[in-house]
Amino acid sequence: MAGYHQNLDQQQAPAFFARGPSPLARLAFFSALSLALMATDSRLQYLGSLREHLMVVLQPLQLIANAPSMLYESTNEYFSTHHRLLNENQLLRKQALIQAISLQKMKTLQLENTNLRELLQANQSLEEFSQLGEILHVGRDPFTKKIVVNRGSVHHVVEGAAVVDAKGVIGQVTRTYPASSEVTLITDKSLTIPIQIERNGLRAIAFGHGRDNTLDLPFLPANVDIKPGDKLITSGIDGIYPKGLAVATVTNIQTTPDSPFARIICVPTGGIENHKQVLLVSISQLESTNSAVSTNQTTENTGTSVTAAETVKAPPMKASGQHKKITNGAPVTAIDSSTPNKPNAQD
Amino acid sequence: MHKTKLQTIYLSLLIAFICLLLPWSGVALKLRPDFVLLVIIFWILRAPNKCNIGTAWFIGLWVDLATGGVFGQHALAYTVTTFVAVIYQRRLVLFSNTQQLVYVLLLLLISQLTLLTVKTFAGNESLGWAYFLPSFTGVILWQTAVALGLNTSRASRSK
Numbered sequence: 001m002a003g004y005h006q007n008l009d010q011q012q013a014p015a016f017f018a019r020g021p022s023p024l025a026r027l028a029f030f031s032a033l034s035l036a037l038m039a040t041d042s043r044l045q046y047l048g049s050l051r052e053h054l055m056v057v058l059q060p061l062q063l064i065a066n067a068p069s070m071l072y073e074s075t076n077e078y079f080s081t082h083h084r085l086l087n088e089n090q091l092l093r094k095q096a097l098i099q100a101i102s103l104q105k106m107k108t109l110q111l112e113n114t115n116l117r118e119l120l121q122a123n124q125s126l127e128e129f130s131q132l133g134e135i136l137h138v139g140r141d142p143f144t145k146k147i148v149v150n151r152g153s154v155h156h157v158v159e160g161a162a163v164v165d166a167k168g169v170i171g172q173v174t175r176t177y178p179a180s181s182e183v184t185l186i187t188d189k190s191l192t193i194p195i196q197i198e199r200n201g202l203r204a205i206a207f208g209h210g211r212d213n214t215l216d217l218p219f220l221p222a223n224v225d226i227k228p229g230d231k232l233i234t235s236g237i238d239g240i241y242p243k244g245l246a247v248a249t250v251t252n253i254q255t256t257p258d259s260p261f262a263r264i265i266c267v268p269t270g271g272i273e274n275h276k277q278v279l280l281v282s283i284s285q286l287e288s289t290n291s292a293v294s295t296n297q298t299t300e301n302t303g304t305s306v307t308a309a310e311t312v313k314a315p316p317m318k319a320s321g322q323h324k325k326i327t328n329g330a331p332v333t334a335i336d337s338s339t340p341n342k343p344n345a346q347d
Numbered sequence: 348m349h350k351t352k353l354q355t356i357y358l359s360l361l362i363a364f365i366c367l368l369l370p371w372s373g374v375a376l377k378l379r380p381d382f383v384l385l386v387i388i389f390w391i392l393r394a395p396n397k398c399n400i401g402t403a404w405f406i407g408l409w410v411d412l413a414t415g416g417v418f419g420q421h422a423l424a425y426t427v428t429t430f431v432a433v434i435y436q437r438r439l440v441l442f443s444n445t446q447q448l449v450y451v452l453l454l455l456l457i458s459q460l461t462l463l464t465v466k467t468f469a470g471n472e473s474l475g476w477a478y479f480l481p482s483f484t485g486v487i488l489w490q491t492a493v494a495l496g497l498n499t500s501r502a503s504r505s506k
Contacts, residue, residue: 026400027430034404034426037419042469047418054412058368061361065368137370140414142377143466143474148415175415182415211475 048175052153055177062180066136128242130281131155133163136180145188145208147171151280152179160240161282168246168269169193169234170278183278186247186268187213195247196235200225203235206247206266215248217264222255224262232266242281246270356398359386360406368413377477380485383410384425384458388451389492391432392439392499403429417469424461428454439499447499451489455482 021029041047131151139146151157153176161173163183172191175182184191189210195217196203202225206215220226230250236243248266255262363382371379383406390398407422414421432454442450459482463474 020399023400023430023433027426030400030404030426031423034407034419034423037408037422038417038465041418051412051418058409058412061365062368065365066370069370138372138376140367140371140376141416142379143478144416146415 051175052177055180059179062136128281128283130164130279131157133157133181133278133280135276135278139182144190145171145185145210145213146174147183147185148180149173149183149278149280150180152177152181154178156282157181157280158282161280162234162241162245164245164279164281165270165275165277167271168248169241170268170270170275172240173280181280186215186270193241193247194235194238195232197226198231198233199227202226203237206232209265213268214251215266215268217250217266218261220262220264222260222262224264226250226253226262226264228253231269239283242283353397356390356394356402359390362386364406364409364413367410378480378484380481380488381455381458382488384428384455385451385485385489387425387429388432388454389497389499391429392436395433395436400426400429400433417465420462420465423465424458427461428458431457444493447493448486448490452482452486455485 037047133149133151136148136150139148149163157173157176159173159176162169163171163173169186171183171185171188172193173181174184186193186206186208187210188208191208193206193215194203195206204217204220206217209216215232217226217232228250232247232250234241234243234245234247246269248268250264250266252265253262254265360383363386366382367379387398387403387406391403403425404422407425408419410421410425411418435450439447439450456479459479463478466474
């Protein structure tokens with residue numbers, strides 16, 4: 001190959017061969033540049049804000065690209081039948097009624113809970129801040145499980161916020177852009193979520209499986225007390241996910257004699273691939289400082305958990321004020337009040 | 348020389364980029380050819396003095412931005428691919444249509460292999476054989492474009 005080029009170069013180079021630096025030089029230069037970029041991006045996290053700024057440029061293109069499907073959907077909606085709308089309306093009314101009743105109960109329960117916690121001088125459980133987002137599109141890399149939602153840092157979405165649909169947790173915000181944010185689904189291989197078995201309070205961590213929309217519960221002993229049909233809920237000890245949201249249902253447990261661990265497969269409860277609207281739930285400052293305290297007492301002036309650091313950054317005055325109040329009010333002995341009283345085999 | 352204008356090149360790249368941004372999902376997402384790379388290869392072969400490795404690298408950065416992966420992985424893949432494309436560009440006039448198709452397929456596979464290498468280093472992704480499907484759909488798209496009258500070799504010969 002090189003000889004071929006030298007031959008050409010030795011001839012008096014015609015105008016159309018005059019191409020500046022040789023392809024090899026260009027290859028070396030640009031490869032080095034991209035390798036440097038990759039290293040910076042994956043190891044040093046300097047490029048986050050750059051990405052955010054460039055995303056603003058991409059926004060109009062994205063709008064253009066979304067226009068056809070939007071148009072299709074809106075016309076589809078326009079032509080939807082009267083009958084179907086009536087049916088849907090009826091169904092929704094019924095649902096709203098049922099939910100209103102349980103909501104009323106919930107309010108009294110919440111009040112009672114707050115009072116009881118005050119009596120026990122335990123940490124107050126958390127206020128959550130949530131907003132409705134609409135899925136813009138599925139992630140562009142078919143081999144990662146991601147979606148992009150139409151709420152971004154302009155709408156105060158923070159990285160680490162939990163993403164929930166009507167049935168359960170579906171993922172976590174992993175990157176925020178000005179007007180959109182990227183959500184990694186719980187079935188993605190890189191996402192883990194601390195869970196608890198609803199039946200016996202056993203705590204574990206669920207890992208996304210990556211391929212067939214399932215979750216794994218690895219590193220649990222073969223004789224662990226988990227049965228098919230058990231429901232997994234968020235444990236809330238991470239300070240990221242609100243406590244008690246449905247995550248998945250155990251479908252299959254395999255034990256092999258040569259492995260000390262059970263292979264536990266779970267199917268997510270939330271409809272990961274069939275919703276248009278999702279709820280972005282971020283835990284307020286109060287909550288994150290709380291959880292930071294409950295996991296570790298070294299958080300007098302800096303939050304250790306990621307969300308604490310994230311959220312405290314935004315309004316520092318307010319957060320630190322609240323933080324003080326909590327640490328004064330809550331004695332160190334009442335730390336782990338958010339976890340069940342049962343002794344747990346696992347953590 | 349070519350009558351290819353710089354605006355034509357950038358406009359076609361922009362259109363390819365918008366194709367990438369379309370809300371693909373499900374099977375279509377797995378089959379989605381790499382529009383941007385195809386257009387880059389086309390221009391590299393047709394007008395190598397207007398569109399070169401640097402262009403490919405720059406567009407690759409934008410693709411990285413849009414796909415949300417590690418910054419620089421598509422840039423690297425496109426750089427490597429266009430390097431191979433540039434090396435053989437002068438011989439392309441000798442290629443028959445079938446040979447050219449195989450050549451384009453190889454280029455697309457090179458790009459995917461480079462990406463695969465980077466992704467394997469980064470971990471966290473589960474890939475199957477379906478990973479290579481976009482290369483084949485890409486070749487089909489290329490053939491369609493050739494059938495519709497776009498031609499690289501003819502143009503580069505008639506300089």
